[in-house]
Amino acid sequence: MNKIILVLFCGVFALSSCKTQDLISPVASTLPTAIGTTNVPAVVVASLSKNFPTATNTTWNQTSPTSFMATFKQNNAGKVATFQNTGAFLKVGDVIDPATLPTAIIDYLKANYAGYTIVQADAKFTKDGLIVIGYETLITVGTTQYELEFDATGKFTKLETPDGHDEGAGIAQTALLPAITTYLGANYVGYVFKEAESKMSLGVVTGYKVEIVQNNVKYNILFDAVGTFVSVNTGGKGGDNHGGNEQGNGQNGNDVVIAQTDLPAIVGTYLTTNFAGYVFVGAVVEKNTAGTVLGYEVKFTLAGKSYETEFDATGKFLKLN
Template sequence: MKKLTKSYLLSAVAALVVLTSSCTKEAAQSTEDAEIAASKTTASSTSILVAASTSTTTTATAAAKDSLALMNACPPGGKKDTVAFSALSASITTYLTTNYAGSTFQKAFKIANRSGVLEGYVVAINFNSKPVGLKFDASGNFVQVLEQRERPDIAGGPGWHKGGRFENRGGLRGDTLALSALPAAIKTYFATNYATDTLLHAVVTRNDTSYIIISANKGLFATAFASKLVFVKRVQLNPRPAKHTPVDPATLPAAITTYLTTTYPGFVLDKAFAQKQNNVVNKYVVLIDASGTRYAVEFDSTGKFVKSTAVR
């Protein structure tokens, strides 16, 4: 896996969102928030903690020992207050249902600056058993997918440590898989169901051993398989029957790099494809990993953002 900026890879976990002591709350803080805030005195002054657990009955103490951080979720000295899903604007809920179909709402906050002026919202969801933190502006427009860090890495440094969940940001563990090394069950599935597909790229996730296969068949597709090689879903990334050619990330338009760095802080670039018609590039599709969730981000020939698809 090639590294374009800081990279993070997250194991499949359910998410419960709690706030660090850095973002104050007007009302009294819950016992759960207080215990977790007290457990991390070196937390970033702008982060929100995400308690990582596979159990829905995790206690606050246990959550405090195993938590992740949504970085830069609050402005310095900012204030937050929880909001119900029903209180979120239609633009936010529409964004969630459109871009993260099947996700589970965890918690949301409205975020104000130190003067009390509303700056936006932070929404945490559980998508494919992985926590995703999303930031929206005060009008409910999507801003970015928030970077995640493990507790020991919140307060600075490279933001990762060897052996940790985000070790891949240092390029120590790639997850690209040779097409020839695909499990026989996956090869058989394609031969039976998508025999005319041309396989282009394969990824095996580090933590849950699931697979994502990129293929072309009068368009570009991502096909996902669970850890037991069970078919999960097939997503059409690009409907045009054009030629898709792998490209060196270093040759991508600067606008693409800028957009990805701003919108998906901490992302890892996996693979980039150029769509060509009459041997002229008219579109790019860039596959990235943003804190454990895979996205296919589409741009036009100049590097202008077109759309983003959450694959798995």
């Protein structure tokens, strides 16, 4: 087995279609070297120690103005974890030998990124660590970096932003295209906006998904890149399928969409303290069949990235998704 590549770089990810090398038009960036621990916020270093107390041989890279990536050993295995500059833990993966990647991934890279170099390969596993559910590859073409995600079979699924989130970004209601707002007002009178996000393919916006509630029914509505209606599905309590290919959001029927002002004060305080400048996108309160509050989920954007946080019934922070 070849030596595992542990070197990490950071750069600006491609934001345009890359079917062939001639079509790649990313925002280029010179690849920086690793940074010392003294240049990493103390809260981030503390978060690494808290989440991975047995980590050794740690090196750091800053992958965006608000994100840091740690490469380390744990139980003799190579790991890579990403953290927000507030200390929030974002994701972790197992570093693997690029030679073990499925052939489909290598074929995709050769076809779409001529002259690429694999900097790192990660495998994502089920919680028990027994079954591979996907792969991530960090590659460079010249001085430009790309991070691509694939499913367990090696099929390309998406490009990723430096902090591991899908390029599709959360969108505030006030930022929706006028065509979408007009359509919703005409066809769902009295609706309550829940959340919206862009859908992207190889860095290009291909459409939008908007989730709303009307008369206690949740609707997942798809629009194309210019805001023209495509399809709609209902999801959650009382929903009947209205056609289209997008599945419902899979939320429990007892989840209730709430306004930002309905969140416990402790939740708002936590978000303001740890995600200064965030833009609220949507929230739900989770209840059991007896109506007892179980917790809260809040979705928001920060610096163009989408996040989802979970809190318990008292408003105590649980995790960042």
